[in-house]
Amino acid sequence: MFVIGMVTNSCNFKKEDFKQGKSVSQEELFLGQKPPGLIPELFALGIVSTNHLEVLAAISPNLDEFYFARQIKGEVSKNLGIRFENGSWNTFMEEPNTGEMFISTDNKTMFLGNKYRERTPTGWSGEKSLESPYDQIPIMRLTSSVLGTYVFDERDSIGTLRMSVVKNGIREEPIEMGNVFNSGTYIAHPFIATDESYIIWDCEKEDGYGSSDLYISFRTKDGSWGAAINMGEDINSDMEDSYASVTSDGKYLIFHRVKLGDTFDESYADIFWVDAQIIETLRPKQ
Template sequence: MKTNLTIFLCAMLAICSASVANENTAVNAEIYLGQKPPGLIPERFAHDMIDRGFRAASTSFSPDLKEFYFRRRGGEFEKNTLFVIQFKEGKWRESALPPRAGQPFVSPDGNILHLGNKYRERTPIGWSEVKSLAAPIGDMPIMRLTASAKGTYVFDEPTERGHIRYSQLVDGKRQAPQSVSEPINSGMWTAHPFIAADESYIIWDSERDDGYGDSDLYVSFKQSDGSWGKAINLGDKINSKFSDQFGSVTPDGKYFFFHRTYTTDGNKAEIFWVDAKVIENLRPQT
């Protein structure tokens, strides 16, 4: 009798455990293009939907995770072309967003689509026409601009060494751009910054002596005194002998996205994602 009861209880426990496991790995078809979430090892993101054998890069999600922006180049797209894949009427639908293909970043409130030194505003019928940021930022050559929930801009200047600056929003007024710390602005080709919504860290890519190949991804955490900490390489699970660039964390803070370029001409790149714990695991313990 006890043996039968033990077998029964073990079977019920196995069923419950399987149910919990299935629930934890369940795929929500309405977000993240319906993809199964990755673990701590990077995986290609939505390869069948995005890749056409050319270059796919520079990603950003809307806050509700139902809009995915990226750029594609190659084949019929001779130049970088901005695309969005949206969840509409129960399906994911892709469309191009001409005329400007700047590196996209959707603001934390979802109302601005930043495109370097340009932007578009969300309206009841879609995105507005392309507009220029106010001077002096709008007059600067910018590849990628991202923004925090407080409205702080962090952006790059496309020089040979590369340079990352920031501009705060104080009492509704945009402040003059300033350089971020030397630990960030070291190395070569320093570019493509991403600032966390809470401003607790900045991610960027650069070529440095401690790298694993071409451009590597780095993170710097904000210190208690407001300064930026040392540049921390994201490690060999993220970085490779190729160019690993355009790092960003999704609006819900769960996943880290980046792209990897496989060719010297930059015409073959794929988008990867990984659990954002890879970032938190590098945060210095206080």
């Protein structure tokens, strides 16, 4: 699995410094970028995407915080958070990487695998355990919907996806998801849509484009999950395409692309984004 690292310098970027091409409205700006089309583009060139290795993007639901992981050659692993305040983006978090981050839809919880942190008036709390049975599962990434449904992976021989729902205010035991999700190898990093209408994850399959590809399954009218759909050659490459998420406004799909070489200098890792309309082009007509 990919190992991630730290950033050495804080960010202090004004949005207008990173406009690309013709001017766009303030509503269209996200980290000062011209919005992408249906072909993935590097995310936040010079802010997030640099000549280091960047992966594991997480976005706050109000879009004013962006989290990711960076590895700099020869330095220890760090998670990084940047926040938009007082007209510019600034680093507010730089700390050891202790898990793959996901911010809950209410913006109050940062999930870190089988641990979590709570938002406080002064920042994020210390790490807390999700407790049994989650503390017994080697979770890499856990995401949640507005209804509180957990979807998460397990670091085992092929990777296994599980789901836990909340009914009548009580969280039910997690169950292994079906063959739609748990086929292939290196199954990992699920993302459940806020409204639970689809799940995106990554794995390797014979119909893929090389290494791990992104797949999507849409919820059908009867509540079941439809077939796994490879997200296509515009999204997937011969590299490891994985760790997808969609911004809370439904506009952008963000993921990372990795190719590990024999050495750090031969390795590549960057975060990409694309217009989330790509999802609608894959949705089966019902």
